[in-house]
Amino acid sequence: MIQGIIIKALSGFYDVLADDQIYTCKGRGLFRKKKVTPLVGDYVEVEPQSDSTGTIVSIEDRRNALIRPPIANIDQAIIVSSVVEPDFNPLLLDRFLVLIEYKDIEPLIVLTKEDLTTEQQLEQLNDYANIYRGIGYQVLIVSKIMDDLDEKIYPHLANKLSVIAGQSGVGKSTLLNKLDDDLDIETANISKSLGRGKHTTRHVELYEIGNGYVADTPGFSSLDFNEIELEDLRFCFREFLEYQDMCKFRGCLHINEPKCAVKEAVQNEEIASFRYEHYENFYEEIKQRKPRY
Numbered sequence: 001m002i003q004g005i006i007i008k009a010l011s012g013f014y015d016v017l018a019d020d021q022i023y024t025c026k027g028r029g030l031f032r033k034k035k036v037t038p039l040v041g042d043y044v045e046v047e048p049q050s051d052s053t054g055t056i057v058s059i060e061d062r063r064n065a066l067i068r069p070p071i072a073n074i075d076q077a078i079i080v081s082s083v084v085e086p087d088f089n090p091l092l093l094d095r096f097l098v099l100i101e102y103k104d105i106e107p108l109i110v111l112t113k114e115d116l117t118t119e120q121q122l123e124q125l126n127d128y129a130n131i132y133r134g135i136g137y138q139v140l141i142v143s144k145i146m147d148d149l150d151e152k153i154y155p156h157l158a159n160k161l162s163v164i165a166g167q168s169g170v171g172k173s174t175l176l177n178k179l180d181d182d183l184d185i186e187t188a189n190i191s192k193s194l195g196r197g198k199h200t201t202r203h204v205e206l207y208e209i210g211n212g213y214v215a216d217t218p219g220f221s222s223l224d225f226n227e228i229e230l231e232d233l234r235f236c237f238r239e240f241l242e243y244q245d246m247c248k249f250r251g252c253l254h255i256n257e258p259k260c261a262v263k264e265a266v267q268n269e270e271i272a273s274f275r276y277e278h279y280e281n282f283y284e285e286i287k288q289r290k291p292r293y
């Protein structure tokens with residue numbers, strides 16, 4: 001029996017990487033009976049049948065799992081956001097951050113196309129980057145023409161399984177291709193959707209890059225807050241957490257309550273006002289959501 005990780009799933013077959021060797025496997029019959037579906041990212045035990053085929057006999061408990069894209073044991077989500085073409089959009093960045101925080105996955109913010117910025121734009125960008133760093137996020141500012149791109153990004157990938165998230169056109173595929181010379185992922189696709197349904201390739205694949213695994217997938221196929229309850233949204237804004245115990249009311253939602261420490265922190269400029277505005281924005285969005293049955 002050997003241990004490995006599923007790096008690819010396609011029509012009932014799973015590629016398991018174990019001891020630098022890829023075994024193309026089927027799941028054991030019991031999985032189907034128990035309705036267990038192995039996922040890319042699963043740590044599994046394989047009974048080899050030959051030196052390149054085998055059967056997956058057990059799956060380790062998952063730390064987490066996404067349904068779309070189907071992937072397990074994610075350590076990190078790399079949120080890619082360009083600074084121009086398309087313009088940097090803090091509202092969209094925060095939307096990704098909320099979804100990732102909600103899944104309890106650690107985000108890494110990568111801002112691309114630095115080479116296209118004017119001095120003024122770069123200054124503004126650094127201000128934003130520093131606000132996010134102040135909150136506790138890692139932020140990298142990069143461009144595809146940087147010589148030291150590998151050195152900048154590799155340390156953040158080591159020993160982790162990362163998924164990539166971000167709007168179409170921001171440079172996700174370009175980044176992956178740059179990080180691994182063997183990759184040749186199609187870039188500059190015409191789809192302008194936010195990854196909603198337009199992706200015909202349903203299969204997920206992990207690439208070994210910089211001593212870690214990176215999933216070639218848009219990361220989140222839906223950017224809506226369907227799963228998130230109104231009372232849980234506040235916990236997805238990391239910088240609110242250190243103030244919440246000082247709010248007058250237990251369970252304060254930081255909206256209309258008096259003596260709200262979060263709102264006071266916004267007034268004192270300890271919390272960036274744009275972040276609080278995005279919170280209000282998302283709060284309204286969830287509140288307006290039609291009830292689901």
Ligand SMILES: Nc1nc2c(ncn2[C@@H]2O[C@H](COP(=O)(O)OP(=O)(O)O)[C@@H](O)[C@H]2O)c(=O)[nH]1
Nearest residue numbers: 113143144168169170171172173174187188189
């Ligand atoms: N100037 C510049 N262009 C970039 C950079 N990164 C990506 N691009 C371009 O942006 C376009 C979209 O990139 P792509 O990787 O397909 O974006 P994806 O949809 O997020 O995978 C392509 O034309 C890339 O060449 C960058 O750092 N600088």
Ligand SMILES: [Mg+2]
Nearest residue numbers: 172173186187
């Ligand atoms: Mg792409």
Ligand SMILES: [Zn+2]
Nearest residue numbers: 247252254260
């Ligand atoms: Zn409050």
